[in-house]
Structure formats: structure tokens, C-alpha cells
Amino acid sequence: MGAFHYHLGLVEFTMSPPSMAFLEAVRECRQPELGAGMDEDTQVRVAHEVFSLFHEMRHFVDTFGTMGGLALFATHIEILKEFVALGSYVRAVGKGWRLPLSAWLADPETQGPVRSFIRRAKAFDIGSELYIAPFEPVEVDGHRDELLVEIDYQAGGKADAFPMRYEQRTDTSHRLLTVLFPLGLETLLEGNAHALCRGFVEEYFPPAVADRMQHRSWKVTLKPDDDFKQGTARKVMPYMVTDLLITRYLQQHGIREFPRSIVLALTDQVLSECSLRWEDAGVNMAALRIERVGSAFVDVLKAQDPRRLAAGEVVGKPYLPKVHEAILRGFEKGGDWETVRDDRSPLSSIMIWESYVAQQIIVPLLRERIATKSHAFSTTEGYLPLLNKIGQAPARVANGNLILSDMPERVAQAWIHVTMLSETLRQLIHTERYVFCPRARGIVPGLSSVNCAYEGDCQTHLRLGCGDFRPGESREDEPNCLFEDTLRATGMR
Secondary structure (H helix, E strand, C coil): CEEEEHHHCEEEECCCHHHHHHHHHHHCCCCCCCCCCCCHHHHHHHHHHHHHHHHHHHHHHHHHCCHHHHHHHHHHHHHHHHHHHHHHHHHHHCCCCCCCHHHHHHCCCCCHHHHHHHHHHHHHHHHHHHHHCCCCCEEEECCCCCCCEEEECCCCCEEEEEEEEEEEECCCCEEEEEEEEECCHHHHHHHHHHHHHHHHHHHHCCHHHHHHCCCCCCCCCCCCCCCCCCHHHHHCCCCCHHHHHHHHHHHCCCCCCCCCHHHHHHHHHHHCCCCEEEECCCCCCCEEEECCHHHHHHHHHHCCCHHHHHCCCCCCCCCHHHHHHHHHHHHHCCCCHHHCCCCCCHHHHHHHHHHHHHHHHHHHHHHHHHHCCCHHHHCHHHHHHHHHHHCCCCCEEECCEEECCCCCHHHHHHHHHHHHHHHHHHHHHHCCCCEECCCCCCCCCCHHHCCCECCCCHHHHHHCCCCEECCCCCCCCCCCEHHHHHHHHCCCC
């Protein structure tokens, strides 16, 4: 129904005609009508579609209006600038790229600047993944009652997880199990957005539809030879994790109910302090310090008085308003995108997008935070006025169509350029041999609707076989396009 792409600030949603009509009625403060004969499954689908925009925009707000989100954006921009700088170095010394990067790093002949960048790029890739924690949950036997556990991360280290208890029943068996769900930035943002939208669904839809939004049970039809193992883990979604964590904590104190608004307030307090940042690790090392978001959430929760939580009160930390004011002052000192010296280079595009986001998105969000004493972020009633003020995300995909028209033309071009650089770098870190054009391979939602060719058009070039890069290989008919320009600018061509 929808998605938010952190590094690109891209909101994606799908909406059918009935859902669009429903949303229009909500915006006009009219009572929406559910279509005659619409069964419960269809109503659930409409509810998901209608509020997917509110849901994904909440991710947008939490990414650009909290320290936790801003740290991710800032480190991503920094590594892109280093990527472009390395391209200039590689071109200057006349050495091409080698894949995989691990082999290039292991070669004793590889130059120092290349080694430094590869280490930092890999540190950012692993560090940001641990921070976001978009991992698959793990299913284990029996019930576990802790608030927080650790699970292994495939690239090394540990990640926080919440043990979600389930029962698995068939006609002939009964099994207790626990799903260890990763508890990082993604899970906190999903819980925040879902708590918000559940309130809207309860207001506009029948109780049965609202109950389905809790994702507490599923009915699964299995063939005789199907394996139950990890079947529940594959079904569990992140939307209710923080809600259930709070529920378990309060139940330990004899409290059975709490206002859903405390999910927003607790999450905002955590996101106002968590971050990731570079640290000096010495020669031949790269270190990105990552806050344990799950541990921070549990710490904030345990610091509260359970009785006050049950009454809907979350006590804030007195120093946070000063922190937000300092962050705002720092961003206000920067110039808008028009002050960037623009030579149409990749670096110019990165700086234009960085400046536009800072002045047109981050500064307005932080000003609203300070003006409302953070109520715009920590309460349901504060969020809707905030959403009306900031409008829609400037980069969004609606029903498969990329929309950038809310931005000045040069900023839209910069966003596409940054997207191409970002996806190229991501592939370089993970690939063994090839790098594919994000436009040609449909890697970025909606980008297939954009012509990235400077001469001719992408569809014509695609029919001739463009769209990939192999180090040491070239084609006579390489198109003059943004992907090829990116390869040249970063020293790969």
C-alpha cells in the first residue's frame, strides 16, 4: 500500500478510486461513505490505502524532524560527497574501479584514499542497517517474557529485539512460540505511524475493521507437506511491536490499558536523542557509533511512572527543548539551495538537495516542534495541523507515478542525481561484478517514468541493451545519459 525510502526522502503510496473519494471527504471534513455492499476485507483494504499516505508522511516527519532521523540523513549525504570526491581522485591517478570492493581493499597496491573510502562506505552500510534494523524476525520455541533480548546480526554484532508471544494451532497440534522482532529505527517509526492511523480508522470505520489493524492473529492454509518452521515469523509485521512492548511493561505493574497517544510521546522522546555519528578509530579503521534504539526505548519507558503512563502522561526530559533550539539555529545558518555554486556536477546536486531539505523541510519542522513544545510530534491532535502546514513530501510516488513537480526544476534534477549516486554506491558495496542503472532495472519506485537520457530517450536505449556497468568493459553505443554521467563522475568509466 505504501513505503518510505529513508535515504531518498521518498514517500510511496497506492490509492484506488474508492479510497481517493474517501480521503477527499476526510479532507473536506465530510463524513465519508463506505460503498454499498463493501465487505469487510474490502473495507480493510480501503482503510489501509486511505491512511497509507498519513502513515508514510509520519515517517517523513519523524525522519526530518528528529535527531534520530536527521543523523541518518546527514551521514548519508556525507558519504555521497566522499563518493564523488573519490571519483575525482580515481580519475586523476588513472586507475579504474575494481569489484568486489573487498578484493580492491585487500590488494596491497590499492591507494590510501581508496582504502579509506571503502572502509567508511562499508561502515556506513553496516552501521545504518543496524540502526534501522530492517531484518527478518526469528521464530523460537516457547514463550519468552523479557522486554528486550539480543539477536545476532549477520555481518557481526548484536541487534535489539522484542519477544512477541504467539500460539500456533492446527486441527491436531498446539505450539507456544516467540517471534524475536528487531527493534531499531524502522520498528519505532512503524509503531508510531500505525498508532496514529489506528485512531483514524477507529473514527471512520466499523469496529471489526479497526480490530483487524492490530495484526494479532492470522489464518493460514497449509498443504500436508508444508513446514510450520518460521511461518509465524514471516507473517509478523512491525506495526504493533512498540504497542505490545508497552503493554507488557504496564501489565507487569498491574495495568491493563493505556492511551495509545503514549506510543507517540515515548517514541518521539527516543528519536530526539538517538543518533549515529562518525568517531575517530585510528589509522586504517572506520567507526560509526550507533545508538541502540531498542535499548533506548526500553530505558525511556522504564524511567516513566507506570500510573502516569496509564493516565496518558509521558514526562519529557527538561533539556530536550534546548537541544532542539540548538539544532534549529545550526540549520538556520545555512543558505537555501539557490546559494549553492552550481556547476551542474554531482557534488553541486548533492549540496543543492542538502540545502533544499535543510531550509524547506527540516527548518519548518523544527520551528513547529519548538512552537508547539513538541506536541506536533508527540500527540495525535498536534500531528494533523502539522501535516496541513508542511503539505506532501516533495518527492513522492502515487500509483506508480513519480511526482517531483512541487520542487523547483533544478532541485528535482538534483534529487534524481542524488538518487542515482545513492543507488550506485549501494550496489557497489554489495555487488560482486555488476552495477545496474536504477532507471533501467526499476530499482527506485517511479523512476521508470523519468527520461534520464540527455540524447534520445531511455526506452529506445533500453531496447538496445543499455543499463549495466562491468569494470573494464565498454560499449560502442553507450548512451549519453545520467547513469553514464554518474559512472564517469565517480571514476568508473
